[in-house]
Amino acid sequence: MSETFYGSDFGALEAFDPEIAGVLVSELDRLRGGLQLIASENMSSPAVLTSLGSTLSNKYAEGYPGRRYYGGCSEVDKAESLAIERAKALFEADHANVQPHSGASANQAVYGAFMSPGDTILAMSLPHGGHLTHGTKMSFSGKWFNAVHYGVDKDTEDIDYDEVERLAKEHRPKVILAGGSAIPRLIDFEFFRRVADEVGAIFWVDAAHFIGLVAGKAIPSPVPHADVVSFTTHKVLRGPRSGAIVCKEEHRAAIDKAVFPMMQGGPQMHTIAAKATNFKECATPEYQAYAKQVIANARVLAETLGEKGIRPTTGGTDTHLSLHDLQQVLVTGADAEARCDAAGITLNKNAIPFDPQKPNIASGIRVGTPCVTTQGMGEDEMRTIGGLIARAVVDGDADPEHAVSKEVRAEVTDLVTRFPAYAR
Ligand SMILES: *Cc1c(COP(=O)(O)O)cnc(C)c1O
Numbered sequence: 001m002s003e004t005f006y007g008s009d010f011g012a013l014e015a016f017d018p019e020i021a022g023v024l025v026s027e028l029d030r031l032r033g034g035l036q037l038i039a040s041e042n043m044s045s046p047a048v049l050t051s052l053g054s055t056l057s058n059k060y061a062e063g064y065p066g067r068r069y070y071g072g073c074s075e076v077d078k079a080e081s082l083a084i085e086r087a088k089a090l091f092e093a094d095h096a097n098v099q100p101h102s103g104a105s106a107n108q109a110v111y112g113a114f115m116s117p118g119d120t121i122l123a124m125s126l127p128h129g130g131h132l133t134h135g136t137k138m139s140f141s142g143k144w145f146n147a148v149h150y151g152v153d154k155d156t157e158d159i160d161y162d163e164v165e166r167l168a169k170e171h172r173p174k175v176i177l178a179g180g181s182a183i184p185r186l187i188d189f190e191f192f193r194r195v196a197d198e199v200g201a202i203f204w205v206d207a208a209h210f211i212g213l214v215a216g217k218a219i220p221s222p223v224p225h226a227d228v229v230s231f232t233t234h235k236v237l238r239g240p241r242s243g244a245i246v247c248k249e250e251h252r253a254a255i256d257k258a259v260f261p262m263m264q265g266g267p268q269m270h271t272i273a274a275k276a277t278n279f280k281e282c283a284t285p286e287y288q289a290y291a292k293q294v295i296a297n298a299r300v301l302a303e304t305l306g307e308k309g310i311r312p313t314t315g316g317t318d319t320h321l322s323l324h325d326l327q328q329v330l331v332t333g334a335d336a337e338a339r340c341d342a343a344g345i346t347l348n349k350n351a352i353p354f355d356p357q358k359p360n361i362a363s364g365i366r367v368g369t370p371c372v373t374t375q376g377m378g379e380d381e382m383r384t385i386g387g388l389i390a391r392a393v394v395d396g397d398a399d400p401e402h403a404v405s406k407e408v409r410a411e412v413t414d415l416v417t418r419f420p421a422y423a424r
Contacts, residue, residue: 008053032421034344035385035412039321039368040181040209042238043375043421045281048274052240056270064256079273086279090215091223093246098275099259099267100243103208103232107133108140109245110230112258114175114202117144122167122201123177124159125149127351127359130180131206148173152353157313158185164192168199178222179206182350182366184317189225205229210319212236212370215282216291219319227251236294236320236370239278242271290373294320297369300379304386305367310393313352313364321368325352329394333362338398343408345389375419388412
């Protein structure tokens, strides 16, 4: 079958378009050559990548399995039905919609399903760990809806639950949203459910970041508590770059209509097939062990950085990511990111709660362990990596030719040689 399969053909690309073929190769070299600590990234399997480069990309399939607006959907219907059934089983959900093109598209559909322009949503503020699509003024969500934001408590640096309850009672939002991009701790879903019930709101969880840990049964699931859960499939989950939504049976029709035709046109059937494969991978004992290791690694990495004066906010992490305050070592987030980059370590600057710096400078960094754990690294390697980050951040330089950049890069090379990405 594999010899005759006409899908991804690197030789054909190389022959016709060496410039783009070169980018594919040099990007793989970049991935293999350094440490990837961006908390929202992962490395999906060759099995997942195969569907993405297949002829399923050609197919128009507006509608849902068995109810399409185009002919010729018999085969893609099988892929989408598998993806739906596997998502429902994996998350023990009443219903799944696997068509959203991304996390932001999934979120757009949730707004479309439950809110009209001018309605109020209560969500976490972006500077405290939320997301652009959670009602910021730059996004459709803040332009078309009335967003009220809660933040974190000044002392614990974790979600200010008292503020959530107070704002919910004051503003009576249509929807209450939990989740974000820089929340290192578990979220109390029971609490949000109770508050939502008290004010008659829909309870929505944006699980984009941590859904992989839920799939791997490493942390509690929001699915039993929330009306609707949106997520990305490419972060800890390790699938293709895309999105999905699971919800209670009563919201099935509203969600399906909001994804198509309200927000999207034709679904990306190659990506949906890849999501189906990813959901199958996530149901294996190997993936469950992976999810637990991601957290164990994140804890050690956060602790090691803390010992070097790079303090983890909230004192640590329960998830795959930690957020670190650099003020004690007198380095900005932007400088730390550049110094690490010069040393072969990819991570991102991040605002910390109550950050005195502008967002494009920031006082913090965010680190995550999904990629390095996929590469097979464990707690010992996290101690090493914590030490390397601290050296690059505190003593290093944005110049790759600086002695510290070179020293750290040599140790990074040693690590990624022992734990290769996409091993040959
Ligand atoms: C990543 C993320 C998104 C957006 O996902 P995209 O696929 O980049 O559109 C939405 N919400 C949260 C909380 C995220 O972390």
